[in-house]
Amino acid sequence: DTEVTQTPKHLVMGMTNKKSLKCEQHMGHRAMYWYKQKAKKPPELMFVYSYEKLSINESVPSRFSPECPNSSLLNLHLHALQPEDSALYLCASSQDGLSEQYFGPGTRLTVT
């Protein structure tokens, strides 16, 4: 199984809402990532978890809060987002922090 799943596929939320994005992989990968991707731009790294510990936080605003409940799951909690946070949010996993990454299909987020 080389699949990374993400839910929901689409999300529309107001600026006062709280929502969560979920990501799951069953490849036994020990590194998991959150990326933000705007149209016609490359994925922009937000967070990296290695062995369930947050290893990289790319100075992301605190309105984004990651969580890694176990080695297969990764969540991204959203609170008080801004319209400019609208984007495709991609989850990825890799065997370790240096290997190829497997991306999920993403969550298309719209903040109104």
Added chain:
Amino acid sequence: GQQVMQIPQYQHVQEGEDFTTYCNSSTTLSNIQWYKQRPGGHPVFLIQLVKSGEVKKQKRLTFQFGEAKKNSSLHITATQTTDVGTYFCAGLETSYDKVIFGPGTSLSVIP
């Protein structure tokens, strides 16, 4: 900090023509990865190059890693409409612990 650049930004080719995208890093890389993202899709891993001067082939795709491990290229022979998408290189710098994506090259193939 580390920068990864790609050229061209866009390329339009007639079906059957060849295509090349170039990736350059401001610093020496431990490895370089290539990904393809179809319109409306997500990045899909194509290949990883690790050794200086390495060349790898996947059917019509040829990947090269420069001798100095600071540049790479992806060449597609006889493009097909299925090759449409954005090709990203992603470099891992020796002294860093994360992969940096280049801006991508968007390929359009005219049938």
